Amino acid sequence: MKKLMAANWKMYKTVAEGAATAAELVGLLDGRLPADREVLVCPSFTMLSAVAPILSKTPGCSAGAQNFYPAGQGAFTGEIAPEQLLDLGCAYALAGHSERRHVLGEGDELVGRKVTFGLGAGLRMILCVGETIEERRAGQVETVLARQLEKGLEGVLGTATAGNLAVAYEPVWAIGTGEVAGPAEILAAHAFVREKLVALLPTEGASVRILYGGSVKPDNAGIIIRLDNVDGVLVGGASLKADSFSQIVLA
Numbered sequence: 001m002k003k004l005m006a007a008n009w010k011m012y013k014t015v016a017e018g019a020a021t022a023a024e025l026v027g028l029l030d031g032r033l034p035a036d037r038e039v040l041v042c043p044s045f046t047m048l049s050a051v052a053p054i055l056s057k058t059p060g061c062s063a064g065a066q067n068f069y070p071a072g073q074g075a076f077t078g079e080i081a082p083e084q085l086l087d088l089g090c091a092y093a094l095a096g097h098s099e100r101r102h103v104l105g106e107g108d109e110l111v112g113r114k115v116t117f118g119l120g121a122g123l124r125m126i127l128c129v130g131e132t133i134e135e136r137r138a139g140q141v142e143t144v145l146a147r148q149l150e151k152g153l154e155g156v157l158g159t160a161t162a163g164n165l166a167v168a169y170e171p172v173w174a175i176g177t178g179e180v181a182g183p184a185e186i187l188a189a190h191a192f193v194r195e196k197l198v199a200l201l202p203t204e205g206a207s208v209r210i211l212y213g214g215s216v217k218p219d220n221a222g223i224i225i226r227l228d229n230v231d232g233v234l235v236g237g238a239s240l241k242a243d244s245f246s247q248i249v250l251a
């Protein structure tokens with residue numbers, strides 16, 4: 001599987017800014033993207049229709065959504081359905097990002113429904129997991145990851161494959177803080193996630209990609225991406241500028 005180099009633009013940028021950054025990014029990557037790397041950009045819903053066509057013109061690049069509601073259509077004011085995302089040219093979607101869990105109050109059960117529904121609808125899903133600093137200090141990293149993976153993947157046995165599912169390990173304390181997890185912490189967490197994936201998805205778990213996220217920058221990406229069981233990165237702040245994200249993609 002290709003390494004998945006993913007950008008999460010969170011709630012930043014206007015449509016014009018997003019389109020300009022996407023155009024600059026594909027320009028920087030044109031003819032330079034290694035055959036074993038894939039690029040994904042997850043912008044706000046507002047600019048998906050502008051950004052997705054720019055990315056999909058470049059081989060190995062695609063657009064994804066940061067969230068959706070797990071229903072086909074219906075009376076869900078303010079929500080967006082997977083079908084509507086596919087209609088905009090979205091290939092991927094995130095579920096369970098720490099900001100949705102901790103700022104918007106999403107629980108494991110809703111996250112699990114999103115993963116199941118998204119896969120069923122034809123989106124490739126990235127399930128985000130990760131512990132808070134309090135949980136790490138209390139020695140609960142594996143307990144938290146186990147619970148988030150078990151609940152997040154509860155309904156996907158038989159549907160999830162190495163091609164349509166990825167997991168992003170994003171320790172909450174490393175997100176947006178500049179405090180990147182060290183190689184030993186990343187290795188231990190990813191090894192545990194791999195073990196759980198193999199237990200939960202016996203035929204596919206060994207090859208489902210595991211991404212690391214949390215203060216990935218151009219100067220640490222090269223080390224992180226080469227660690228065992230690191231099959232990609234999910235980048236916030238350093239993905240907002242095409243120049244710095246392209247350096248990460250090529251690291």
Ligand code: 13P
Pocket residue numbers: 008097170174175176177178213214215216234235236237238
């Ligand atoms: P930062 O790269 O800004 O730490 O954000 C990580 C993240 O939340 C990606 O989803």
